[in-house]
Amino acid sequence: MSPNPAPAQLRADCERCFGLCCVVPAFAASADFAIDKPAGQPCPNLRPDHRCGIHTDLRQRGFAGCTVFDCFGAGQQVAQVTFGGRDWRDAPETLPGMAEAFAVLRPLHELLWYLTEAVALRLPADLRDGLERARAETTALTEGDLTQLRAVDAGAHRDRVNPLLSRASDAVRSPGGADHRGAHLIGADLRRVDLRRANLRGALLIGADLRGGDLSLADVTGADLRGADLRGADLRATLFLHQAQLDSARGDARAGLPATLTRPTHWTALPLTPLRQPSRANAPARRSRRR
Structure with missing residues (x-):
């Protein structure tokens, strides 16, 4: 190197x-893996040429964990x-x-x-x-x-x-946005929350609703985005967003991505129906109550 x-x-x-x-x-039979596999033992789907025999069908065959x-x-x-x-x-x-x-x-x-x-x-x-x-x-x-x-x-x-x-x-x-470092936001509806410049390091965003959200300059280091809904979200300037986080989430063709990352193929199957944008009139009051 x-x-x-x-x-x-x-x-x-x-x-x-x-x-x-x-x-x-090691794999444990779960929603992410269809089988148990001990550490150090080849997966039965691994071919002699070291390629995956079900690579194009991993999600359909119960191996979503491999894709992320x-x-x-x-x-x-x-x-x-x-x-x-x-x-x-x-x-x-x-x-x-x-x-x-x-x-x-x-x-x-x-x-x-x-x-x-x-x-x-x-x-x-x-x-x-x-x-x-x-x-x-x-x-x-x-x-x-x-x-x-x-x-x-x-x-x-x-x-x-x-x-x-x-x-x-x-x-x-700087000057910084909301501090959600390590926050438990599993399944949270964050469509009306201002996440620009937010600290989301290590946040649990599993299944969170981020549709249409603006995450410009938000730090998502180590954030868990499994199942998060990123349809229409603006991630073009999100800090420290990596491919595996995108692969674990849901999204569509409208989501803005950094040029260095690839739109996951499983996103294309999601509907491209218009999203209802959050009301600007209600947003300030919502933020005031949170303070």
């Missing part, structure tokens, strides 16, 4: 991986860098080590994605320099061999870097 990884290097490249996301994690997983490029890093292209099918003894490496590299690559997004923002020079240093340090951690990766505490490193990301968010969102 280069000292300053490009966004493309932080996206899953299944052609250069060995199906690690279909092997390493993102390794942020950690899979190909393990396969091609840490293990130098050795295939676990040809060398089964490498699989436990690959699983260890994947468990460390996946959160580091996610952190690199956030850092890369942050350094592209308009920030004070000292803050950008701090983010650049953190990105270089994180990149160096990902390039170690298996022994070196075993010594990495990815969680502790993330905790050291996260304040920088929070400062970047605060600087861009």
Whole structure:
């Protein structure tokens, strides 16, 4: 990986991986997975060429959880860098080590994605320099061999870097909007709530109604958008929105997306009926009562 990884290097490249996301994690039979699968055991749908045999029908076959997983490029890093292209099918003894490496590299690559997004923002020079240093340090951690990766505490490193990301968010969102950090907003009707410049870091927005909402400069780092209704929402300038969050949500062709993200294919099946916009006359009173 280069000292300053490009966004493309932080996206899953299944052609250069060995199906690690279909092997390493455990699945539990649920609404997201049709079967139980122990950790380290290949999914029965994984073909010998490391491709998914039901990729185009994952949601219909009960594997919606697979469609929202993102390794942020950690899979190909393990396969091609840490293990130098050795295939676990040809060398089964490498699989436990690959699983260890994947468990460390996946959160580091996610952190690199956030850092890369942050350094592209308009920030004070000292803050950008701090983010650049953190990105270089994180990149160096990902390039170690298996022994070196075993010594990495990815969680502790993330905790050291996260304040920088929070400062970047605060600087861009200034003067700042509503603070919903870590809020439980499951199933909430947020159509009339002003979420511009809001802090939604770690918020639980499962099934929330965000239709027609403006999330410009809202920080959605770690926000859970599973089943959230994003039809007609403006997400073009939303901060730290990544592909897996979109893939887990519902939406339509009217939703505005950042140029770097792709409209999920399952959104196209949703109706494109006009949405009733919130009343501007009622909005100020609603906000006043919330204060």
